[in-house]
Amino acid sequence: MHIEEMIDAMRALGHEVKVVAPLVNQGAGRMGGGVDWVHRLKAMLPKAVYELMELAYSVVAYRNLMAAAHDFKPDVIYERYNLFLLAGLMAKRSLGVPLLLEVNAPLVFERSQHSGGLALTSLARWAEGRAWQGADAVLPVTVVLAGYVRAYGVPPERIHVIPNGINRAxxxxxxxxxxxxxxxxxxxxxxxxxxxxxxxxxxxxxxxxxxxxxxxxxxxxxxxxxxxxxxxxxxxxxxxxxxxxxxxxxxxxxxxxxxxxxxxxxxxxxxxxxxxxxxxxxxxxxxxxxxxxxxxxxxxxxxxxxxxxxxxxxxxxxxxxxxxxxxxxxxxxxxxxxxxxxxxxxxxLELTWLGNARKVLRLMGVSA
Structure with missing residues (x-):
């Protein structure tokens, strides 16, 4: 809901948004649609193998981003953070455009506490640190979550707390x-x-x-x-x-x-x-x-x-x-x-998705 509402709000404010996402989710019509096979695969594989596959997927996602950018020519990349995903950071460096990273949870901590934990904890911490440190702006949803981001050494001026919002309409x-x-x-x-x-x-x-x-x-x-x-x-x-x-x-x-x-x-x-x-x-x-x-x-x-x-x-x-x-x-x-x-x-508190989109656009130096 968060990412869909932000996309709609940015478009409502007159900006073009190109969505790049796994094909299994596009048009699935329901949250998490079309990914049951992923859960089955995760259950079958050793945890370490699955986590390495997650990291390797960054290459696939990077190629998709670069293909989309070829015609779209983005001014900025807005990404929803996921553990082991470094595609946005890779594309930012290739394209020379800013990366804004929306963070809804400290996933190394969260996954360590649930579902049997992580197998490659050190690799996970490295990936989380690289993603957060490499973004031009990190957008945690609470001040508490911002503390996790600061702990990785991200400068305070690059951390901007933007809570979840609501679509009044x-x-x-x-x-x-x-x-x-x-x-x-x-x-x-x-x-x-x-x-x-x-x-x-x-x-x-x-x-x-x-x-x-x-x-x-x-x-x-x-x-x-x-x-x-x-x-x-x-x-x-x-x-x-x-x-x-x-x-x-x-x-x-x-x-x-x-x-x-x-x-x-x-x-x-x-x-x-x-x-x-x-x-x-x-x-x-x-x-x-x-x-x-x-x-x-x-x-x-x-x-x-x-x-x-x-x-x-x-x-x-x-x-x-x-x-x-x-x-x-x-x-x-x-x-x-x-x-x-x-x-x-x-x-x-301006707790609307339109308000959130305006805040993000101001970070980009763009008029809303």
Whole structure:
């Protein structure tokens, strides 16, 4: 979504964008479309072999970039960072044009922590350092993530934090909360909402447990806009607690349907967060004016302020999330105040894709 929205925003501002990407993803029609064979290959090969193949793919990507540049003659290369991918850096040097590198995660750290880790850690660190140090501008999505970039020795003047944003037009026709609830048959409920691909670390199970506790209002309803690997576990948990009728999963839905679903939320949930991320779901919550509950982590506090546009809890303190839920469910005036603060945040911090595109263009010395 990030890269697609940036492309659309740059074009809307009058600039030409040539997209160079793996052919399996072009026109696939769904996120990650056409790459199931890659996941199967990764599972079959020794990790070290697969990682060497990732690095070798830079040569393929470089040739594709240079072929595209032959006719397009770009003024700048804008790349979404991926581990072991050095094609943009190679093309920048051959073409003599600036490279702007969008960074959404410190992938050496992230991959070391998940999926069994990395086999060639030293090579991965070298590749990440080369990519970040060689870019004319590195664009991390949070100040926290910028710290990872600085640790590689990238000069501060080449690091520019640009959080994720929102496309206002995509949410302009969202229904009112009352109409959205009516369409879903949730009238009279306090709707707790979560969007995205639900994993165990998201902490949605804590929401279900709280709903089953004696102190939770009986008119709460959990609406999960999305799907995920823990859906069956959460549904089983809800049945065990006698909450089966109070928990709804939409399953995977088209992006165009998301605003009408999120519009039904009274309280928007961010129970946990990766410490360096700029969550896309948070921007959706804010633009639709939802009362947000989130942990008081440094990356989220770059956007959220307790009592102004969110109710923040201390994730290190047992019961803090549950106390925040009880407080917000019982205080309609607080929900309204936070909802207004959420809406104001988008304009105050210019958290739109058009705003992000303007910032990027200014870095290039180009008028937006």
């Amino acid at each position: 995509h949410f302009a026709n969202a229904p009112s909360t009352a109409k959205a609830k009516a369409a879903l048959g949730l009238q009279g409920r306090v709707v707790l909402g979560f969007t995205g691909f639900v994993r165990d670390w998201h902490g949605v199970d804590r929401i279900v447990d709280w709903m089953g506790s004696p102190g939770a209002p009986k008119n709460t309803h959990l609406l999960v806009v999305g799907d995920g690997p823990v859906r069956a576990e959460l549904e089983a948990q809800a049945r065990h607690l006698g909450l089966a009728e109070r928990v709804t999963f939409t399953g995977v839905i088209h992006r165009d349907r998301v605003p009408a679903q999120v519009a039904a939320f009274d309280i928007a949930l961010q129970p946990a967060v990766t410490p360096y991320a700029s969550p896309l779901k948070l921007m959706e919550y804010l633009v639709l004016g939802k009362a947000v509950i989130a942990p008081a982590t440094p990356n989220l506090q770059e956007v959220l302020c307790d009592g102004v546009n969110a109710l923040l809890f201390d994730e290190t303190q047992a019961g803090s999330l549950e106390d925040a839920l009880s407080r917000l469910c019982s205080d309609g005036a607080l929900r309204e105040r936070l909802a207004q603060g959420a809406t104001d945040t988008i304009d105050r």
